Amino acid sequence: MNKNQEMLEKASYPRLLLHLSLPAVVIMLVMIVYNMADTFFIGQTGEPSKIAAISLCAPMFSILSGLGTLFGSGGCTAVSLALGKKDHEKVKRYSAFCCYASLMSGVIFMIAVNLFLSPVTSLLGADPDTLADAGAYLRIIALGAPFIMFNNVFANVIRADGAAGQSMIANCLGTVSNIALDALFILGFSWDVAGAAIATVLGNCVSCGYLFYYITKKQPVLSLSPKDFSLEPAVSRTVMSLGVPMACSTLLMSLSHIIANRMVIGYGSVALAAQGVSGKIGMVITMLAMGICMGLQPAISYNFGAGNLKRMNRIIRNTAVFTVSLGSILTLVCYLARNAIIAAFIDNAEVIAYGQVFVFASIVIGPFYGLYQLCQTFLQSTGKASYASLVALMDKGLFYLPLLFLLGKCFGLYGIIFTGAATLFLSLAAGILFSLIWHRKINSPAAGSGA
Numbered sequence: 001m002n003k004n005q006e007m008l009e010k011a012s013y014p015r016l017l018l019h020l021s022l023p024a025v026v027i028m029l030v031m032i033v034y035n036m037a038d039t040f041f042i043g044q045t046g047e048p049s050k051i052a053a054i055s056l057c058a059p060m061f062s063i064l065s066g067l068g069t070l071f072g073s074g075g076c077t078a079v080s081l082a083l084g085k086k087d088h089e090k091v092k093r094y095s096a097f098c099c100y101a102s103l104m105s106g107v108i109f110m111i112a113v114n115l116f117l118s119p120v121t122s123l124l125g126a127d128p129d130t131l132a133d134a135g136a137y138l139r140i141i142a143l144g145a146p147f148i149m150f151n152n153v154f155a156n157v158i159r160a161d162g163a164a165g166q167s168m169i170a171n172c173l174g175t176v177s178n179i180a181l182d183a184l185f186i187l188g189f190s191w192d193v194a195g196a197a198i199a200t201v202l203g204n205c206v207s208c209g210y211l212f213y214y215i216t217k218k219q220p221v222l223s224l225s226p227k228d229f230s231l232e233p234a235v236s237r238t239v240m241s242l243g244v245p246m247a248c249s250t251l252l253m254s255l256s257h258i259i260a261n262r263m264v265i266g267y268g269s270v271a272l273a274a275q276g277v278s279g280k281i282g283m284v285i286t287m288l289a290m291g292i293c294m295g296l297q298p299a300i301s302y303n304f305g306a307g308n309l310k311r312m313n314r315i316i317r318n319t320a321v322f323t324v325s326l327g328s329i330l331t332l333v334c335y336l337a338r339n340a341i342i343a344a345f346i347d348n349a350e351v352i353a354y355g356q357v358f359v360f361a362s363i364v365i366g367p368f369y370g371l372y373q374l375c376q377t378f379l380q381s382t383g384k385a386s387y388a389s390l391v392a393l394m395d396k397g398l399f400y401l402p403l404l405f406l407l408g409k410c411f412g413l414y415g416i417i418f419t420g421a422a423t424l425f426l427s428l429a430a431g432i433l434f435s436l437i438w439h440r441k442i443n444s445p446a447a448g449s450g451a
Helices: 003-010 013-043 048-084 088-115 117-124 131-143 145-161 164-188 192-217 233-267 269-305 309-336 338-345 349-363 366-381 385-398 400-411 413-417 419-442
Strands: none
Touching: 003 013, 003 145, 003 269, 013 048, 013 145, 013 164, 013 192, 013 269, 013 309, 013 338, 048 088, 048 117, 048 131, 048 145, 048 192, 048 233, 048 269, 048 366, 088 117, 088 131, 088 145, 088 233, 117 131, 117 233, 131 145, 131 192, 145 164, 145 192, 145 269, 164 192, 233 269, 233 385, 233 400, 233 413, 269 309, 269 338, 269 349, 269 366, 309 338, 309 349, 309 366, 338 349, 349 413, 349 419, 366 385, 366 419, 385 400, 385 419, 400 413, 400 419, 413 419
16 A cells, blocks of 8 residues: 555545645646636736637637546546555556547547637627637637646546645646746737637646656556557446536536626627636635545545545545635635726726626635535545436536526526526535435445445
């Protein structure tokens, strides 16, 4: 048993937070900065239409993230469960599948977007003010899709045995590169949205370089070898079924954002720019909660796989208390500082006026989002992908889309903006219900210690 596996099996909860969640939270902070960098530097041009253009493209980037989550989160869970059972042969086959599936998916995305660029930008809701900039940004992002996919996948997979610190390093290297290149390309060379896209792709390439080095030189358990690659159902179906819940959530979120963006831009590019900036502020709270839960995912999976349900339950209870407390504090801080934060992105009176309400709508879920994410993580980490998928479908489709049209029709722009918050509360109730049902089943005497 290596040190990482020993930590998953025996370490105290504060130590798990320090070694697993802290690196994952840093990764999320890095991702927040990464996501904010383009908006921030484009905002320095003082043109809301350019911020609106990259906001329109955000769902396509989320589609890439969703595909990455399918293989990355699924691969991380599959590898963690296999490690808990000491099945190293399956670990190699799972990781090799994740490698080549991610690259092939990236290539398919790249070809599809570049062949159908004009219809895609129109579908995203681009108008005459944003069409050219949105097309330029999206074309470059698509060219970098294979690198973005590999980065998304293996930043997750290498966490399976507790090596969260290495994932953090990869993300930090990519983000620092992206920010530096954003400043150079946008402010120095005046390349605007094209410069932002190039910086994003190159930042992902830097992360990929580090991940490739770590896996091939420092990680003896994982494999990128073609000889370990297999499409047989025992490998592919296992990884993809475990990754479906979070992937569904991300992909449906992308679809929902596309529809919501098309509705918001009907009120003007200034409204969409305000929505884009406000969404970045809300992202601070939601992604930190996600980081805490994702960081602890290997510990939950490992102990479930090892049959140590008492330890698994203790980790889940402590995480619930911690995420609610942290989410409440962050919500209050973001609300009090909302004007200053919006102005830091773009000092535009109309954007700030919209942002007053938009920010509140994006952060009101803060105290509760961690519980929702914990339900998703618990269901996925213990192999109950069907329940986790259903909760994700409710959050991003079954609840969100009907509410979006209903609230938009009844309350206009502000109804659209508050749809996410209304949906989260309904989805949280469903997540808690399914988690309690599954928790009772695996902890019942009939299930046994090897449930």
